[in-house]
Amino acid sequence: MQILLTVSLLGANAIGLVVVLTLVSVVVPGPNVVTPREYWWVNFIMLPIYLALAFLIGLVYGTTRTVKGLRWAIEDREPTRREQVRTLAMPWRLTRVQILLWTVGSMLFTTAYGTINPGSIPKVAFTVVFGGITVCAFSYLLTEFALRPAAARALEAGDPRRIRMAGVMGRSLLSWLLGTGVPVIGLMIIAIASFIRRDTSSTQFAVAILALGSVTIVFGFLLTFLGGLATTAPIKNVRSGMAAIEKGELDARLQVYDGTELGELQSGFNRMADGLREREKIRDLFGRHVGTEVAEAALAKNPELGGEEREIAVFFIDLVGSTELAASQPPSEVVDLLNRFFHVVVEEVDRHEGFVNKFEGDAALAIFGAPSDIDDPCGKSLAAARCIRDRLLVEVPDCKAAIGVASGRAVAGNIGAKARFEYTVIGDPVNEAARLSELAKSIPGALVASARTIDEAKRAQGWKLGDSVTLRGRSQETQLAIPE
Template identity: 60%
Template sequence: MGSWLLGTPDEGIRVQRIRVQSLLTVPLVVTNLLGILIVILLISVVVPGPSVLRSEFALLNFVVVPVYVVFALFVGVTWGTRRLVADLRWATEGRTPTEADRKAAFRAPGRLTRMQSTLWALGVLILTPLYGLVDIDVVPKVAFTIAFAGATACSFCYLFSEFALRPVAARALEVGGHRKLRTIGLTGRTVFAWLLGTGMPVVGLMTIAIFSFIRETSATSLAVSILAIGGASLCFGLLLILVSVRATAAPIRSVQQGMARVAEGDLAASVVVYDGTELGALQSGFNRMAEGLREREQIRDLFGRHVGRDVATNALARNPELGGEECDAAVLFVDIIGSTGLTAQRSPSDVVVLLNRFFSVVVEEVDRRGGFVNKFEGDGALAIFGAPVTVDDAAGHALAAARAIRERLAVDVPECEAGIGVAAGRVVAGNVGANERFEYTVIGDPVNEAARLSELAKSESGHLVASGRALDAAGPDERQHWTTTGETTLRGRTEPTLVAVPR
C-alpha cells in the first residue's frame, strides 16, 4: 500500500475499516485544530490592522468563536463519517463494488475536502460580520486570516484523506481498473500542492502589501507580517510538497520493487493498484506485463515439454521455417514388446500409468546424455542425438543411453520389456509439415534402420541391438562395451546391416 500505516491488502474488512476511520478522523481533526491555531496567531500577531484582543471583542473571542469551533468539529466528524459510510458501504460490507460505488470511492477525498471548505467558508460568513459589527476596520483582517488558514487546512485534508483511502481505492481498482475514473491526476496533484504551498502565501503577502497602502502600517508590523507568513509558507509549503511527493513516489516505488522481483526470476510478482492517477495505470501496466511474462513462461514450458527443450529454444531464438539441413546424428528407437497383450489385460487407465513410467525412464536417460525424445508413437519413442544441438560423440551417447534404458527398465518397470535399436549416419533435421502446422523431426536412413533394429531386438536375448555404423562412429570408451555378431538384412532394406550387441 506504500506505507506501513495502511496495513496489508489481505487483512480483515473490520480491521481495515477501523484503520481507515482512524487515519481519516485523527489527521483531519488535528489539521483543522492547527488551522484554528494559525488563525489565532495571524489575527493577533501577524496580520497588520486593528487588534481584536480588545475588551469589546471578549464575547466573540471567548464565547462565539469557541462555540463555533466545537460546532464545526462536531459537524465535520459526524457529517464526514456519515458521508463516508454511505459512499463506502460496499467496502465495509465486503461486497463487490458497482461502477457507481467505484466512482464514489474516488470522489470521497474531494467530498471530504468540500465539506471542510464549507465549514471554513461558513466561519468566514458568520464571524466576519460579527467582528464587523464591533469594529468595521477588522473585517478584512478577519476574513483574510480565516480564509488563508482554511485553504491550508483543507489542502492537507485532501492529501491525508486520499492517503487514508488507499485500501478502498485498491479494492475498487481491483474490480474495474482505471476506466472512467475522475481524479485530479498527477498534474492536478502537483499544481494543487504548488498552489496551496506557494501560491496562497504569495497572495497573502500581496494582500498585506495592499492593506499597507490602504491603511498606514508601521515598518515593524509590516516586517513581522512578512516574516511570519514567509516562514509559514516555507514550513507548510515544504510539508505539502513532501506529502504530494510521497503520494507520487509510493506507486513508483512499488513498481520498482516488483521489477526487481521479476529481474530475480519471480514471475509471480504483482503490485497493489491503489492510485487513481496515471501512476495507478503504471501499476496496472506492470501487473499486466508480469501476467504476460507468466503466460509466456507457461507457454515456453509447455512448448518445451511437447517438442523438447532444445527444439523450443531454437524455435524461439529464430523464426522456424519449413525444411532442414543435413547433419550427422544418432537415432535411438525403443518399443514395448507385446503391447497388444498389455492393453488387452489392463484397463486403459492402467495402461496410461504404465506407459508414463516407461517413458519417464526413457526421457531421463536420453536427457542425461544430451539427446531429446522427438516423438512418442503409441508405446514407442524416437530419440535423437546430435540435432538440433550438436553433441560430441552423438553415437556414443546414444549407445550409452540405450544400455542405461535397458538396465533401468528391468528394475523400474519390470512389467514390460522393450526392444531397443540404435543407428547413426547422415540425416536431414528440420521442420516438416505445412506453413500452418509443422513439427521438428529427422528424416533419413538411420531413422528407418533404428526402427527395424528395435524390431530385431525384440527377438534377441538382450533386447538391444545397434548398427555397425553406430558402433564405428562411437568413441573408444563406449565401443568397448559392444561386440558385433554378424550381418543381417533388415525388413524393407536391400543392403545387409552389421549388428552389434552389448558384451
C-alpha cells in the same frame, strides 16, 4: 476507517486554527480583535458555537457518510462502477465539506468583526481564508492516505484508466499552490496593505514577513513531503515488482491503490506480469509437446517448412508384448505403466543432451544432434540407450523394451503444412533404428546398435561387433553391435 478519517480531519483543522490565531494575533497588521472587550460575544459565544457545529457537520456527518459509502467493502463484495467512482472521489468530497465550512466561517466572522470595527474586515478575511486553504490542502492529502486501502480494493475491481481522478500533475500543482503560492500571495497582500495603511510600523511589517515566511517553509515542506510521498510510493511499489520479475518470480502482483497515472502504472505492471506468466506457461507446454530444444529454436526464429541435412544419431525404443499387456490389464494400469516407462526414457535422453522427438503409442524416437549440435551424438545415444535399459530392469521390471540405435545423415526440419507442422527427422538412420528395435526383441539384452554408430562414437566402450544382416526394407547389410 472512521476513526482514522476523524483523526486526520481533526489534525488538519487544528493546524488551521493555529495558523489563524497566529496570523490574527501577531502577524497581520490591523486592529486587535483578540483582547478588546467589544469582541467578547464573537470570541467567547459565536466562535465556540460555530466550532461545535462545524465539528458535527464536517467530522461526524462527513466521516459517517463516507463509511456508509464504503458499505460494499464492509460487506466484502465487488463494488459497482458507481461505488468505485464514489470511493475514489471521497477525499475530494470530504475536502469540499471543509471548503464549505471555512467559506461560511469566513463570511460569518468577517461580517461579525466588521460590524464592530470595519477596519478589521481585511485582517479577519485574510487570516480565515489563509487558514481555510491550509486546512483544505492537508484534509485532501491526509484523507487520501487514510482511504488508500478502500481505493486499492476499488481499483482492483475495475480499470483505473477509466475512473482516474486527479492526476500527478494536478497533485503536484496543488502542493505547490498551497504550500508556496498562497503564502507568497499573502506576503504580497501584506506589502500592499502596508503601502495603503501608513500607520503600519516597520516592526509590524518585519514580524508579518518573518511569520508568513516561517509558515511557508514549514507547511510548504509538509505539503510537498506528503505530495512527494504519494507520488514515490507507487513508483517504489512498481520497482519492487520489477525486481521480483527479474529474479524469475512471475507470480509477483502489485496492489493498485493510486487513482492517478501511477495507478495505471501499477495496473499495467500487473497486466505485464499476467502476460509473462501466460507466455511462460505456453512456452512450458510448447516445450513439453515438441521438446525443449525445438521450442527454443522456434522461439528464436520464425519456423518455416523444410529442413537441413545433418549427421545425427537416433534410437528407437519399443515395448515388447504391449498388445497382450493392453488386452490383459485395465487401461488405467496400462497408462500408469507407460508413464513410468517414458519417464525413464525422457529423463535419460535429456541427461545425454538428446530429445524425444515422438511418442508413438508404446514406442519413442530419440534424436541426438538435431536441432542443436552436440559433441559426440553417437556416443551419447549409445550411452543413453544402455542407461535406459539398466534403469528399466530396476525401476520398471514389469515391462520389457527393445532398443535399436543407428546413425547417419538425415534431413531434420519442419514437415507438414503451413497451418500445421512438426519438427522431425527423415532418413535412413531412422528406418534403420526402427528395424534394429524389431530385431532386438529376439536378441538377449534387447539392445542392438549398428557398427557404424560404434565406429563414429568417440566414447563407446563395452560393445562387441556381431553378424551382418539385411534388415527389412533395406538393401544394404547392417553389421550389428551388442553390449558385452
